[in-house]
Amino acid sequence: MSDAPTRPLRFAAFVMNTTSHIQHGLWRHPDARQADFDDVTLWTDLAKTLERGKFDAMFFADVVGTYGPARGDYATNLREGLQIPSNDPSVLLSALAVSTEHLGLAFTSSVIQAHPFDFARKVSTLDHITRGRIGWNVVTSALDSAARNFGADRLEEHDERYAWAEEYLEVCAKLWEGSWDDGAVLKDPVRGYADPEKVHRIDHHGKRYDVQGPHLSAPSPQRTPVLFQAGSSPAGRAFAARNAEAQFILTSNRDATEQLIRETRDLAAAAGRRREDIAFFLGLTFVTGATEAEAKAKEAEIDEYLAADGFLVHSNLGFDPDTGEPLDPATPLSEVRTHAGQSHLQWLREAAGDREPTIADLARLSAKLRARVVGTPEQIADELAAWQRVGVDGVNVINWTLPGSYEEFVDHIAPTLQERGLMQSEYREGTLREKLFGHAQLPGSHPARRWRGAFSGGASGTGVTGGEDARDAVEVSA
Template sequence: MATEKKRIILNAFDMTCVSHQSTGMWTHPSSQAARYNDIEYWTNMAIELERGHFDTLFIADVVGVYDVYRGSGEAALKDAAQVPVNDPFAAISAMAAVTKHVGFGVTAAITYEHPYLLARRLSTLDHLTKGRVAWNVVSSYLNSAAVNLGMDKQMTHDQRYDMADEYMEVIYKLWEGSWEDAAVKRDKASGVFADASKIHPIAHEGEYFKVPGYHLCEPSPQRTPVIFQAGASGRGRQFASNHAEGMFILTTSPEAAKPVTEDIRRLAVEAGRSADSIKIFTLLTVITAADDEAAEAKYEEFLEYANPEGMLALYGGWTGIDFSKLDPDAPLEAVPNDSLRTTLESLTNAEDGKVWTVRDVIRHRCIGGLGPVLVGGPEKVADMLERWVDEGGVDGFNLAYAITPGTTTDFIDYVVPELVRRGRAQTSYTDGSLRKKLIGTPDGRVEATHPAAAWGPHYVGKPSVADLTRPSTFDEQELVSFDRKRKSA
């Protein structure tokens, strides 16, 4: 009996900026990237992604500028390399209003967003999208973000993850434990919207956060949005094994992906979860056309618009290294720092034995940024995608673009039909929340083995808002009488 082929999860990878992963491409005549601050750019994209039956739009974010290269942000600003950058939350409601199924993965850094406020922002989006939101948990890697938010320098890599563990505990308490399922009544006859006896302050007091009160929002469709996580360092994998339902990794080949995906699934099992409870995505940029020759010609044309300094600005921020100070033909060397460790490792300890130089980064990464570029017609691209899944162990891809929306439209028009023919891509959506679509939980809530689930019944029987309410100085009968008069008026 033939083994059923694994469906490939497709996420579009974007950012609320001009140059995301491919620098200089915004100058291409067909690119609409400079319209990043136009709401129709985002709503049209959402409609297009739903046409292609994509799973999510994965929206990256940073809250700093890329100012390591040559000691300033000039190169980044010149090419709009992830600056200017808008708030990634703002367009999601508009995109949800013009679609029914595609999900939205939004990035927010735990280092600079207080959990009490972020819990409300994400619950609000989960309500307004009818349960189609994922939160990409990151800890931020740009020192410029830290100093602009009142810190002398950014926290160390592992300290950021230590804080993240407590952060998740706080936010799970708010989402899962604060409001019981039966707390919301919406009873017009009695005038009771919510039963205060079923709403509980979380009384959290830890090393990094003190949150005594209760969640500001009633439970949203998923309660806890789907948890995405980006970061595949050793500490990042440990964090993901506990919390992530979708994990974003950076690898250069299926062979390189295999040990990473196997390790992540092993850690998930050790954490008491199933090996397939985490869906793993890797970054790719796909340049495609009707056939291989046309795709190669398109790729060569795109290269004419590449901006090397813009890419070196991005790589300066990603690695913490000022590439302007290096010999362009000398092998890159690892330098311990608190930037993106897996990015630096991929350049200095490549799995294929390649020794990268600054010139190699310019030549091979001006399109694609942090990830590989696949160039070919539908069959060639589908073959390569299947290898990543079958041999590399990934579940799907975060697909970046060279030009937008053209790169995504090409993928939908050329590659998706081939994946459908091979039984690899969905042709319709499952009804329900994003978690139900991705993970398969019947009620759209977190799995029982996920740490958020432990907080669901945690506060039942413990002090509620009603228990903490002081007696009123008004006579209770007087209040009841006033209420009756108000209703009869």
């Protein structure tokens, strides 16, 4: 039986518009430029490099608070540049859009940080600018400090935040999918720019939001951006199964990865979707060399720059979530309480193996969790083929340095992967969704598609109301 892949793996560059995103301490490396993150040419040049290497997407993480206790000290964060300062990735995407032609551009935005009406308009604008290359990583925030930046004392209970995300996504979907019918834009000097009968209010009335509409942006090439999600808690996986088109995962071994993927696909099928509607992207780091010995020497050099205190703060687990007081380093992770980051805590415990890890192990385990693949390009290709066989669809490539990690990947690893059929050699035409999945817009199996045409008999530019009746009709017929 041939080991040749049936289709290439997908590759995304996992970055953040900050000095120290994941691999804390590496910004001090003499070849690193991530401390210049506020120089737009760093990012436009990197985007061009990724496109040259036929990466599928450039994916930006983001946070709207600081790691550690909400009212605690953040000296380590600043000393390490640990996601502070950081800039808004959605603004940066416009510059990257006009610097590239094919590269997908995905960004993180939490339901906590923007009203869905405003957010939906921003995304539609970006999707127009990029001609359909935008993705959105739907997050609920994992930092109490983020909640305090937006008027709350602390984060809401974990599962309730996912209920919030469901309504947030519903509002956005009504605007993206339902507010403007197909054919609404005419651009006809006689008939008008748009047909009033085909543009509708959505009249959403929910637990958190009341949104009248209509959507102020006409349908973009994708209408709805490609939907990414990263939570692997039970609530997060259920949300992903219902809504995500791609899920980012971090797991400690292939057996755990295969089980997570299989169970999430089961959940998707139970929610009425196709099992193949979700692609799974595994977070990995790479160190390569012409020989295995050279790669291991590079790895040893990298380890010299790792900042243990940065990893500890980033874990967001080394303190009591109520008092903010540091926990005893001997505290087992099984006794750690957290209002957020439950999937991260589970991944850390998996990475520890048979021994129950403690707070003192957090830095070491966090570094280990960013699973490394070290070796020659051929050895790396073998490793990626093994991950593909357990169900992984793509790789979220985590960098050590910018832009060096991606330059090395494009110049030395990608050619071998492309020769093996594990990475695309040319781009498919069309939107990001077409490139990834073969269709330009959401498939009919996605729940957000139920809003397409749902308001045609109700609120429109004529002033007639009845959006709620339209929604009820769709729900009854589903």
